[in-house]
Amino acid sequence: MSDTPVIPAAFADLVPFAGWALPTERERYNKRIASTMDQLQSFYDTLFPRLDDAIAHIDQFPLDDLPDDAKHLLWICCALVTVSFPVEVWRQARVPDSGASSFDAVLEPAV
Amino acid sequence: MPHFTKPDEGSWTEHYPELGTAPVSYADSISPEYYELERDAIFGRTWLNVGRVEQLAKKGSFFTKELDAARTSVIVVRGMDDEVRAFHNICRHRGNKLVWSDFPREETSGVCRNFTCKYHGWRYGLEGELTFVQQEEEFFNLDKADYSLASVQCEVWEGFIFVNLDPSNTTSAREHLGELGKGLEGYPFHEMTQVHKYRAEVGSNWKLFIDAFAEFYHAPVLHAKQAVADESTKLQSYGYEALAYGLDGPHGMVSSWGGMAPPKDPSMVKPIERVVRSGLFGPWDQPDIAGLDELPPGVNPARHKAWGVDSFVFFPNFMMLIWKPGWVLTYHYWPTSYNTHIFEGTCYFVPPKNARERLAQELAVVTFKEYALQDGNTLEATQMMLESRTPVDRFPLNDQEILIRHLHASVRRSVHEFQQQSAKTPARDRHEEMRR
Numbered sequence: 001m002s003d004t005p006v007i008p009a010a011f012a013d014l015v016p017f018a019g020w021a022l023p024t025e026r027e028r029y030n031k032r033i034a035s036t037m038d039q040l041q042s043f044y045d046t047l048f049p050r051l052d053d054a055i056a057h058i059d060q061f062p063l064d065d066l067p068d069d070a071k072h073l074l075w076i077c078c079a080l081v082t083v084s085f086p087v088e089v090w091r092q093a094r095v096p097d098s099g100a101s102s103f104d105a106v107l108e109p110a111v
Numbered sequence: 112m113p114h115f116t117k118p119d120e121g122s123w124t125e126h127y128p129e130l131g132t133a134p135v136s137y138a139d140s141i142s143p144e145y146y147e148l149e150r151d152a153i154f155g156r157t158w159l160n161v162g163r164v165e166q167l168a169k170k171g172s173f174f175t176k177e178l179d180a181a182r183t184s185v186i187v188v189r190g191m192d193d194e195v196r197a198f199h200n201i202c203r204h205r206g207n208k209l210v211w212s213d214f215p216r217e218e219t220s221g222v223c224r225n226f227t228c229k230y231h232g233w234r235y236g237l238e239g240e241l242t243f244v245q246q247e248e249e250f251f252n253l254d255k256a257d258y259s260l261a262s263v264q265c266e267v268w269e270g271f272i273f274v275n276l277d278p279s280n281t282t283s284a285r286e287h288l289g290e291l292g293k294g295l296e297g298y299p300f301h302e303m304t305q306v307h308k309y310r311a312e313v314g315s316n317w318k319l320f321i322d323a324f325a326e327f328y329h330a331p332v333l334h335a336k337q338a339v340a341d342e343s344t345k346l347q348s349y350g351y352e353a354l355a356y357g358l359d360g361p362h363g364m365v366s367s368w369g370g371m372a373p374p375k376d377p378s379m380v381k382p383i384e385r386v387v388r389s390g391l392f393g394p395w396d397q398p399d400i401a402g403l404d405e406l407p408p409g410v411n412p413a414r415h416k417a418w419g420v421d422s423f424v425f426f427p428n429f430m431m432l433i434w435k436p437g438w439v440l441t442y443h444y445w446p447t448s449y450n451t452h453i454f455e456g457t458c459y460f461v462p463p464k465n466a467r468e469r470l471a472q473e474l475a476v477v478t479f480k481e482y483a484l485q486d487g488n489t490l491e492a493t494q495m496m497l498e499s500r501t502p503v504d505r506f507p508l509n510d511q512e513i514l515i516r517h518l519h520a521s522v523r524r525s526v527h528e529f530q531q532q533s534a535k536t537p538a539r540d541r542h543e544e545m546r547r
């Protein structure tokens with residue numbers, strides 16, 4: 001994705017984190033482990049207080065027919081779920097004691 | 112003092128006296144020789160779950176499944192008559208793998224009207240019949256009817272597709288699953304079509320990963336950091352006790368308490384869980400479908416108010432977890448050698464109606480992944496030390512680890528029975544028998 005994904009205007013404060021609008025769990029997880037804790041923390045601190053608003057915004061539209069900006073916002077919310085573990089629990093980007101083991105999504109919903 | 116009642120014998124393990132209570136050996140998990148025995152004695156002749164009917168949505172839908180442990184690859188396909196069939200994935204001309212794309216070792220799926228071999232273009236219909244031979248007139252008295260795909264026994268139980276590679280097998284998949292399987296019939300599996308599937312290559316014997324998921328004794332310790340600090344200390348001091356265990360034939364189940372979906376006290380759980388209303392036990396809000404309030408008798412068999420999840424270990428390599436809030440998780444363990452296997456974890460939900468439900472499912476799935484990453488890594492450490500064959504070769508198991516004792520005993524029994532049978536029937540006769 002070379003262009004920054006569009007996100008709904010009401011969520012302009014999330015523009016710096018638009019790079020988290022990634023369609024798959026695998027991409028979101030890869031971005032998480034490639035990030036510093038500071039980066040994860042600032043993404044979390046910005047979106048977490050607005051999560052309920054974000055969900056309410058997306059839920060104005062049917063899930064199977066989301067406009068692009070709402071879809072991007074949903075992916076960013078999914079990324080917050082991915083990032084909540086290092087921020088709320090691990091204090092590091094990787095799962096502790098997980099070493100080299102990997103666990104890859106091979107099938108997931110389209111949206 | 113146990114928090115939950117145990118059987119009159121005083122323990123779950125002693126309730127099944129054939130299990131004994133002695134320390135056990137894991138010699139069945141550390142040698143190539145033993146694995147070769149398991150391939151023939153277990154994977155080559157036991158019903159194996161290879162998927163769900165939803166993967167075959169239309170007439171002509173197919174998928175392939177690599178069954179290394181059973182020394183084959185199978186094609187599973189829905190015919191024009193809607194029947195689900197399975198075939199060995201081998202071309203009858205010169206043995207090329209019939210269905211694959213790009214990488215011969217990778218699984219594939221799709222929709223088609225016939226299977227065409229990449230090598231010389233022989234074609235087979237969806238019922239396995241050979242329909243086209245390139246330059247047929249160059250062959251010698253070739254009757255196409257003699258060269259259909261080799262079929263594999265295939266049955267559907269509650270939407271789960273099973274195959275059995277033993278042509279002489281006479282037991283149905285339903286019979287194989289026994290009482291524990293019957294107790295689940297009627298559960299609304301067919302409503303849970305929103306699928307998230309994970310795959311991992313794990314550096315341990317397949318049974319050791321089942322062991323890790325067949326007991327929750329490890330959970331308060333290995334996964335301590337996953338809970339908020341106070342909660343984690345409390346969980347460790349309580350330890351773990353199941354509501355009930357059940358064994359039937361080679362299969363087993365553990366019924367476990369929940370109480371976390373939703374938790375009694377929101378401060379027990381992480382901030383994200385409070386907002387998204389979901390966590391390890393799944394989304395807190397039960398989906399609005401029939402069949403979740405009146406559960407079949409095999410689910411929460413103790414009818415306990417504190418019930419949260421049941422885990423079934425269907426022999427040999429299929430686990431199913433049924434969670435109180437109305438979703439299902441399956442595990443499959445596909446051996447690739449004595450000390451490696453492919454693990455598949457699949458989450459099944461009722462399709463979300465909105466973003467809130469979608470995120471609740473995402474949190475359940477991602478939480479499962481975070482736990483599984485911890486579980487998977489511990490296994491390599493276990494395999495390594497078991498293989499080192501230090502003088503330590505007998506290991507105690509407690510009452511909450513009964514399913515492990517039972518799994519290894521079931522494996523040993525299958526191998527033993529197979530060896531006895533093979534001793535009686537010389538190899539040549541066995542092959543003749545296979546051909547008939």
Ligand code: FES
Pocket residue numbers: 202203204205206207228229230231232233
């Ligand atoms: S091997 Fe399949 S057509 Fe020759």
Ligand SMILES: [Fe+2]
Pocket residue numbers: 323329330333334482486
């Ligand atoms: Fe675990």
